[in-house]
Amino acid sequence: xxxxxRQILKYADAPGYTPDVExxxxxxxxxxxxxxxxxxPKALPDGKSMSxxxxxxxxxxxxxxxxxxGAGFSCGLKWSFVDRRSxxxxxxxxxxxxxxxxxxxxxxxxxxDPHQLVEGMIISCFANDVHLAYIxxxxxxxxGARILNRALQEAREKNFLGKNILxxxxxxxxxxxxxxxxxxxxxxxxxxxxLEGKRAYPRIKPPYFPAVLGLYMCPTIVNNVExxxxxxxxxxxxxxxxxxxGTPNNxxxxxxxxxxxxxxxxxxxxxxxxxxxxxxxxxxxxGGGLRDGRQLKAVIPGGSSSKILxxxxxxxxxxxxxxxxxxxxxLDMLDLPYDFDSLIAAGSMSGSGAIIVLDDSTDIVAALSNxxxxxxxxxxxxxxxxxxxxxxxxxxxxxxxxxxxxxxxADYLLKIADNIPGGRTVCAFGEAxxxxxxxxxxxxxxxxxxxxxxxEERRAAxxx
Amino acid sequence: MNPQTISTPQAAxxxxxxxxxxxxxxxEQPDFSVPAEMVAVLDELITHYPRKRSASLMLLHAVxxxxxxxxxxxxxxxxxxxxxxxxxxxxxxxxxxxxxxxPTGRFHLRICRTLSCxxxxxYKIHDHFCRKLGLDPHGHGAQTxxxxxxxxxxxxxxxxxxTAPVIQCNDTFHEEVTLEKADKILEGCx
Numbered sequence: 310x311x312x313x314x315r316q317i318l319k320y321a322d323a324p325g326y327t328p329d330v331e332x333x334x335x336x337x338x339x340x341x342x343x344x345x346x347x348x349x350p351k352a353l354p355d356g357k358s359m360s361x362x363x364x365x366x367x368x369x370x371x372x373x374x375x376x377x378x379g380a381g382f383s384c385g386l387k388w389s390f391v392d393r394r395s396x397x398x399x400x401x402x403x404x405x406x407x408x409x410x411x412x413x414x415x416x417x418x419x420x421x422d423p424h425q426l427v428e429g430m431i432i433s434c435f436a437n438d439v440h441l442a443y444i445x446x447x448x449x450x451x452x453g454a455r456i457l458n459r460a461l462q463e464a465r466e467k468n469f470l471g472k473n474i475l476x477x478x479x480x481x482x483x484x485x486x487x488x489x490x491x492x493x494x495x496x497x498x499x500x501x502x503x504l505e506g507k508r509a510y511p512r513i514k515p516p517y518f519p520a521v522l523g524l525y526m527c528p529t530i531v532n533n534v535e536x537x538x539x540x541x542x543x544x545x546x547x548x549x550x551x552x553x554x555g556t557p558n559n560x561x562x563x564x565x566x567x568x569x570x571x572x573x574x575x576x577x578x579x580x581x582x583x584x585x586x587x588x589x590x591x592x593x594x595x596g597g598g599l600r601d602g603r604q605l606k607a608v609i610p611g612g613s614s615s616k617i618l619x620x621x622x623x624x625x626x627x628x629x630x631x632x633x634x635x636x637x638x639x640l641d642m643l644d645l646p647y648d649f650d651s652l653i654a655a656g657s658m659s660g661s662g663a664i665i666v667l668d669d670s671t672d673i674v675a676a677l678s679n680x681x682x683x684x685x686x687x688x689x690x691x692x693x694x695x696x697x698x699x700x701x702x703x704x705x706x707x708x709x710x711x712x713x714x715x716x717x718x719a720d721y722l723l724k725i726a727d728n729i730p731g732g733r734t735v736c737a738f739g740e741a742x743x744x745x746x747x748x749x750x751x752x753x754x755x756x757x758x759x760x761x762x763x764x765e766e767r768r769a770a771x772x773x
Numbered sequence: 774m775n776p777q778t779i780s781t782p783q784a785a786x787x788x789x790x791x792x793x794x795x796x797x798x799x800x801e802q803p804d805f806s807v808p809a810e811m812v813a814v815l816d817e818l819i820t821h822y823p824r825k826r827s828a829s830l831m832l833l834h835a836v837x838x839x840x841x842x843x844x845x846x847x848x849x850x851x852x853x854x855x856x857x858x859x860x861x862x863x864x865x866x867x868x869x870x871x872x873x874x875x876p877t878g879r880f881h882l883r884i885c886r887t888l889s890c891x892x893x894x895x896y897k898i899h900d901h902f903c904r905k906l907g908l909d910p911h912g913h914g915a916q917t918x919x920x921x922x923x924x925x926x927x928x929x930x931x932x933x934x935x936t937a938p939v940i941q942c943n944d945t946f947h948e949e950v951t952l953e954k955a956d957k958i959l960e961g962c963x
Binding site: 407408409410411412413415416441447448449450451452484486487488489490491492503504505506507508509525566567568569570574575576609613663665667671676679680682683686687689 | 821822823824826827828829830831833834855861864865868869870871872883886887888889891892893928929930931932933934935936937941944945946
């Protein structure tokens, strides 16, 4: 039986649970921070010692925690890249810019359990010798920013933040910084530029890897809200216990944002890889199925940038059998376990954990046109292939969606989409804007061609 | 820095150049002033950052929230406060969608137009607001009603896809909006 596994959202929706510090403390809040600050240096067999911060970093690495923002990169590995010898301050930024279409999980944490994020952040900052950190929250979350500011103020009053935290000699300040409606600020180097008070033009990597040259050209860590909350649970349970949740290489829990044409859209926290896409869409405790009389058309599995999965598509995946050996298995798209690796193997990604469900009432041309308009609007404009390409695709799709299609439009769209990504742009937005077009047009090519052909014939017959 | 570089040439060289209007120039706001208590709040905000320039978005938010738009005078005031050239602030106003160069209404209705909301009829909600307020449902960008009370704007994903369609009235989110709910929201705007 599939079920929710509420770890991060354990209390968020509990009756009477409020976002203030007293309520958080009543539910065991800030105990893990205390535990972290009380870690003693550990003597190693070779005579060296491991500092408390190093120990926490080690735990996070061993837990296998992967970033929940989109790329699914190992959090421990990301932290290990940080340049600790430069002598410059190290900054940590919580990426609360949640703006990938379909995603609404971080908002739940921020609004309902802000102190969990604050505690997770303080622990992460301690682990990385950070003394100044920011929460970069999207501008539209004005209420979220107020809630976080209140939480930070409460934390300061209780000395969980500020100078000499809990008498343990560690100093940390966290501030809230508001974005202003630009999707590209979710890209970590764009976010850093924005936090420096500039246009959010992503930086080229190399050399501007945030771990070395980030905020103010200092080493910087950028982690998603959910990832930072998970750090708290890693330290709480210990890495090996944490890694028992979920599946190998896909450890822990994930908050899945389910939206689109299902009966019960919403957010569901599950063990990574223990639940399939079918269960998330059809199970009564999750999506509850499609609206009556409707058939599934497609699923966007990981935020709007991920490649679309068409109903009925099958994938061959290597999976570990019961005897521990790799077995190749052919699976329907719906039977893919919802984790990082399976979706990558299926040519898509679980991205930010946002599933958008499309049923047979959806006009795929209009749906793609909608997404393309988003990307055309949000391209920062720095790189020509992305700035122009996203706009051309959007214009062509807008034309198609409004009865002015052409037979060759499908190929035209693919040609543009194929020429944006692959190292032609500074950041991954090039990929993000072309993947939906590439996958939709390829997988639904008959519909795109038929639409263009119909429009051409209608125009040839003399009617508009 | 010459303020003229970021505002419309006011018929300075009456000839060809001034005949071409610059799209969406910054508005003039001769009575722009920032009350002392707001200055104190903003100065405190600036201390949150090792470099003053970082505070520019926060200052722009404060101005946009107070006046409903960002004028030439506001850009210059912020630039001076942060020891920047006005262009450094102006380029943010033109980049970030949350800042407006034209005055907006007392009630700012942001309607999400991205996929999850569109699948659940956010376009109908936008259309409904526009018609009720005498605005063009196909118009681009933020549109403000004649009485200056309402601004209607289609925006990209507001991160409430599970309760689509969603709109934001000033800072307040309204979820699962129906036409009836939309009417109630308008009635509540007084």
